[in-house]
Amino acid sequence: VAFCIHNIAYQGRFAFADFSLLNLPEEFKSSFDFIDGYDKPVKGRKINWMKAGILESDKLLTV
Incomplete structure (x- = not known):
């Protein structure tokens, strides 16, 4: 599976509590599972589609 990143700004971040909806x-x-890089995370834990795509893909492409 190849994952292509076109614009890293659109990561698909949602509340971690919504994981069960997937x-x-x-x-x-x-x-x-994703926690942003701030000292105090904004609105706590999140899910991040881009992080999962990077971790679970066999190849990573950028444009």
């Missing part, structure tokens, strides 16, 4: 196995939870 209907994905629990084993993928850590791939989506």
Whole structure:
């Protein structure tokens, strides 16, 4: 599976509590788990589609 990043600004960040709405196995939870780089995270833990795509893909492409 190849994952292509066109614009890193659009990462698909959502509240971590919404993970169950994705209907994905629990084993993928850590791939989506994301805390932003601020000293005090903005609105706590999140899921991040881009992080999961990078971790779970076989190849990474950028444009």
